[in-house]
Amino acid sequence: MPDPSLTRVKRLPDKARTDRQILNGILDAGMVAHVGTVDGEYPVVIPVAYARQDDQFLIHGSAASRLFTLLAAGSPACATVTILDGLVLARSLFESSMNYRSAMIFGTFTLLEGDFELRALHTITEHLMPGRWNDARQPTLQELKATYTLAMNITEWSVKVGEGDPDDNPADLHTVQGRDLWAGVVPINSSYGVPIPDPHVPQETPIPPYVQKWRV
Amino acid sequence: MPDPSLTRVKRLPDKARTDRQILNGILDAGMVAHVGTVDGEYPVVIPVAYARQDDQFLIHGSAASRLFTLLAAGSPACATVTILDGLVLARSLFESSMNYRSAMIFGTFTLLEGDFELRALHTITEHLMPGRWNDARQPTLQELKATYTLAMNITEWSVKVGEGDPDDNPADLHTVQGRDLWAGVVPINSSYGVPIPDPHVPQETPIPPYVQKWRV
Numbered sequence: 001m002p003d004p005s006l007t008r009v010k011r012l013p014d015k016a017r018t019d020r021q022i023l024n025g026i027l028d029a030g031m032v033a034h035v036g037t038v039d040g041e042y043p044v045v046i047p048v049a050y051a052r053q054d055d056q057f058l059i060h061g062s063a064a065s066r067l068f069t070l071l072a073a074g075s076p077a078c079a080t081v082t083i084l085d086g087l088v089l090a091r092s093l094f095e096s097s098m099n100y101r102s103a104m105i106f107g108t109f110t111l112l113e114g115d116f117e118l119r120a121l122h123t124i125t126e127h128l129m130p131g132r133w134n135d136a137r138q139p140t141l142q143e144l145k146a147t148y149t150l151a152m153n154i155t156e157w158s159v160k161v162g163e164g165d166p167d168d169n170p171a172d173l174h175t176v177q178g179r180d181l182w183a184g185v186v187p188i189n190s191s192y193g194v195p196i197p198d199p200h201v202p203q204e205t206p207i208p209p210y211v212q213k214w215r216v
Numbered sequence: 217m218p219d220p221s222l223t224r225v226k227r228l229p230d231k232a233r234t235d236r237q238i239l240n241g242i243l244d245a246g247m248v249a250h251v252g253t254v255d256g257e258y259p260v261v262i263p264v265a266y267a268r269q270d271d272q273f274l275i276h277g278s279a280a281s282r283l284f285t286l287l288a289a290g291s292p293a294c295a296t297v298t299i300l301d302g303l304v305l306a307r308s309l310f311e312s313s314m315n316y317r318s319a320m321i322f323g324t325f326t327l328l329e330g331d332f333e334l335r336a337l338h339t340i341t342e343h344l345m346p347g348r349w350n351d352a353r354q355p356t357l358q359e360l361k362a363t364y365t366l367a368m369n370i371t372e373w374s375v376k377v378g379e380g381d382p383d384d385n386p387a388d389l390h391t392v393q394g395r396d397l398w399a400g401v402v403p404i405n406s407s408y409g410v411p412i413p414d415p416h417v418p419q420e421t422p423i424p425p426y427v428q429k430w431r432v
Contacts, residue, residue: 031404032300032316034250036261043259045252047298047318082263084248086409087345089427093337093352094359096345100248102263121309129303129312136309137392143310165414173416176353180421187409188247188432193302197400198381200389205396211305216404 023159026103027052030081031128035059037067037075050079051120051127052154057105058112058120060149068148071109077152079105086187090166091176097162099185105157109150117149124149131210190216239375242319243268246297247344251275253283253291266295267336267343268370273321274328274336276365284364287325293368295321302403306382307392313378315401321373325366333365340365347426406432 033050036043046067048059057079061068071077085099112120118139125133139147166183174180192214195207249266252259262283264275273295277284287293301315328336334355341349355363382399390396408430411423 032298032314034252034261034263034296034298036250036252036259036294038254038257038259041254042292042322043252043254043294045250045259045261045294045296045320047250047296047316049314076258078252078259078261080250080261080263082248082250089345089348089352091353092355092359093341093349094355094363096341096348096352098248098265098344100263104261106258125309125312128314129305132305132312133309135397136305136312137307137388137397139308139310143308147310168414168416172353180418181351181353182411182413182417182421182424182427184411184413184417186411186427186430188406189409190404190406193403193405195398195400195402197398198384200384201398201400202396205398208398211398211402214402 022101022161023103023154023157024052026081026083026101026159027057028127029101030083030103033057033059033079033081035067035071036078036080037070039066039070039075049124049128050081051124053120053123053151055154056151057154058124058149058151059109060121060124060147063146063148065148068150071150072111072148074108074110076108077106079152084188085163086185088162088166088185089183091168091172091181091183095166095168095172099162099164102160103157104159105152105154107152107156109152112149112151117144117147120149120151121147130214131208135208135210192216235375238317238377239319239370239373240268242297242299242317242375243273244343245317246299246319249273249275249295249297251283251287252294252296253286255282255286255291265340265344266297267340269336269339269367271370272367273370274340274365274367275325276337276340276363279362279364281364284366287366288327288364290324290326292324293322295368300404301379302401304378304382304401305399307384307388307397307399311382311384311388315378315380318376319373320375321368321370323368323372325368328365328367333360333363336365336367337363346430347424351424351426408432
């Protein structure tokens with residue numbers, strides 16, 4: 001297991017939360033995880049689609065991928081999910097920062113097979129594209145063979161949340177360079193755009209109702 | 217240096233680009249990088265603010281942070297920047313995926329000091345908050361001492377871009393489970409919300425014009 005000191009945030013204790021519900025909230029709100037592992041002595045960090053299923057963190061990728069092969073073989077991993085919520089414009093550059101929610105999970109992945117794999121793929125699809133699983137063409141055995149579906153138990157983890165107003169020094173609060181300076185938060189939001197049908201979709205085919213319900 | 221095979225994407229050659237301009241475009245469009253390093257034998261991946269300055273990849277963080285201390289000491293690193301552009305709803309679950317742009321940079325960081333540090337902090341601030349540097353209170357010597365500003369040369373890197381329509385099998389194009397199935401891309405967009413002043417900003421203080429110009 002990793003150095004346990006890494007599973008707590010010591011530097012900014014007010015940004016550290018230990019509540020498992022906060023972890024679950026971050027994992028359930030994100031869409032892309034950055035998964036790091038070690039190849040030889042070098043770190044590699046790749047973006048992957050993921051989902052949480054109870055106490056498991058799930059990813060899937062090509063069985064031909066070097067990284068997924070390393071992960072499937074039990075190479076130590078760290079999966080980080082970050083949601084950027086806004087820019088924090090403090091009066092000092094030093095206190096200027098970002099509001100964000102970030103979750104890190106440490107451990108090793110195991111390969112899922114049979115019904116466990118299918119259930120995990122269902123969970124990942126429904127996390128990213130709720131309603132799509134039953135509508136789309138199901139995976140064939142050959143497609144499942146080409147896919148590595150991996151699970152990591154969520155046991156070693158940390159979360160870090162930056163939120164709220166700038167944390168300026170009292171001395172900076174009123175005048176900066178002899179004048180009032182605007183300070184605060186500029187929120188950053190994600191949203192879905194208008195769905196774009198591919199060229200083979202017959203014109204009368206409606207956008208599925210489940211897609212119309214998606215909100216980031 | 218890392219295994220050179222990692223710096224090219226072999227599995228999906230149509231998603232691999234070698235053009236340096238595409239790399240620069242991704243780095244200049246992103247706001248958060250996920251930086252991985254190795255602590256003992258375990259990978260750690262942290263989200264950080266960053267900027268590109270010509271051929272250098274810049275980050276900054278607390279000198280008291282274990283991770284920044286490791287990075288400053290030359291621990292091998294991988295920095296990955298990912299921009300999620302949309303969900304790709306193929307007719308088969310197997311071909312369903314995401315459109316995204318991702319850049320990976322491999323190497324080691326070096327600590328910047330004096331004018332080099334100040335210039336890098338300026339670059340990071342202006343990347344994330346264009347116009348803010350000259351308006352805000354400048355860093356003191358003590359604040360600079362508490363900050364590690366690190367640079368990695370952009371020499372070993374790869375980019376991966378997924379874009380456009382689903383890549384369904386011809387056999388899936390027309391009927392899925394006996395009917396037409398909508399397929400296409402659901403775009404994901406980022407945007408700034410309405411700036412929220414902190415409680416100490418006098419009511420008449422305007423939102424700075426440079427903030428009003430920001431577009432993600």
